[in-house]
Amino acid sequence: MSQRLYSLIAKVMNVPVSQVNDASGPGSIDSWTSFKGYVLLYELEEEFKTKFTIDEALDVKTVADIKRHLQNHGIALN
């Protein structure tokens, strides 16, 4: 499941999937702009059939944050 998440992030950020890990975020991936961050959230909602709250959307700083929020929505990733 983590791989599915990493692949999606790699696709949106246009980077190799090997560059994505739980610590990845705007600080480590140059193409992770705030706009790409919104695009990612929208793709995640589509992919995992869920809806983030505005607090969750604003809270995402790293891939680990995404995992945490997805888990809170009942989506197990590991």
Add this chain to the structure above:
Amino acid sequence: MNIEPKLSHFLTKVQNIEKRKFEKKIKIAILSSFTINGLAETLQVKCAEKNIDCKTYVGGYNQYNQEILDKKSGLYQFFPDVTFLILDIRNILGDLFYFPYSISTSKRRDLINEKTNEIVTLAKTFVNNSKSKLVITNFVQPAYSSYGIAESKIEYGFHEMINNLNTNLIQKFCNTDSVYLYDFNSFVSLHGEKNVVNFQQFLVGDIKISLDYIPYLANDLMAYIIATLGLSKKCVVLDLDNTLWGGIVGEDGFDGIKLGPQPPGNAYMEFQRNLLALFQRGILLAINSKNNPEDALKVIREHPYMILREENFASMKINWNDKVLNMKEIATELNIGLDSMVFFDDDPLNREYIEINLPQVNTVNLSSDPSLYSQILQEINEFSILKITNEDTTRGQMYHQQLQRKELEQTSPNLGDFLAQLGIHVLIKKTNNFTIPRISQLTLKTNQFNLTTRRYQEEDIRKFLQDDKMLVGCAQVEDKFGDNGITGVFIVKKEKPTEWLLDTFLLSCRVMGREVEKGILNFILDTAKKNGVQKIKAQFIPTQKNKPSESFLPNCGFKKNGEYWIYDLDIPFESPKYVQVNVE
């Protein structure tokens, strides 16, 4: 229903647009009062798919006023061809968007007039500073009103204010050259306000058009790019069985086909009505069908529920020949490129066959459900042109007259006899507000008989008119079968008192082969002579499509000199025998 890929598809694809030689190029600027990221990338990808090199400039966030007012802004330094100004009503009305009833009715009216004037002034400033076309989005009228169902009982209420602002903009810009109003309100109606406006995206990132809908918006805006570059489609080529009517006429018979006011026959009537509407605005219709001509023609001529009749078709290929061959023959007959054609056929195998052999033709992926045909047709935005001229509205009729001319040509013993019988009159017309849109349109669209293929927008033609060193003219061609409208254009640069340059000389394909071009040239040479000019310089700049005009200059007595062709005005020009030329 046209399904667009997600925005991320375009954001990824834009990185991989291959560096190659594109057929066309365009520079697009985007100004907005909110976050509109992703639109530029989507437009670049969509342009590349149509072989257009698209460079984009995106103004700073909500910086549209500064960009337009500052003559030295990045916007003007970019020299765009088309500029999209995308505004949100919240930015225009401020707090009054939420509390419109906190001011009186008369103040609400004053506010809308004031906002109209602000936008008009901004547009005028832009037009004065740039050669670009300006496309302004109109405003979305939200379904919501704080007054709820009482909204319609209020004089000049919230909804009426926005409606009024939109109407004002139509009135202000409908006769303004180079400013166009994009009906964004209809875009939102089509896709649904609940879909296009995503409150979370709006509140988190000031994204007022949901990321889902950016590709759909880009698809709509492509119409302006296609029209600006003169790439609009000119002809719809149609199959018959299961396309214009249900069933197979050769098997089901005249009375057995599905065509009538009851379902499913009404789906075909609806499709035909939409096609007729396109015909009435200047899109040509043609038939490419494997059928017994007698069976099919009987339906076209006599079926009580047939909407389209013989006179609506500029070409009819109803036979058992190869469809690719038919398609090529239609293109030749109508003197249009295969890339100007859109093909409708219910049979996926026929579609695939055309797609493989004639990739230039836009083969529509038609649904197996005829009730969707009309919707599919309506979603094709490639018929768009920026302004409909008189010539557009009568084009179908003119092509029908062309068929009659062809019949006369076939029965005439020789070309001279045919031309003499036609009784051709050429009227050289003045360049003015009525003729400028058509002159520009011809420079943008004419490919075959076009010596230099220089493309000029309406604003360019207007500037030429102000310039003493330029001579711009056009020609209206009539014969015994009817009026072809304005079908010839010439632009002359008076480079020296004794030497003029033929910058542009073109003829619409519908009057080619009738020596009209010689009549127009004769007028130019005469005018030059009367002005003391000794030489006319001309150029033939070859393209993939202008072969038909290649021999025109040598045939008219021009002599090659380096990259130019020169006509010495001491040599008398033999004007064509069968063409009568008059000047307005």
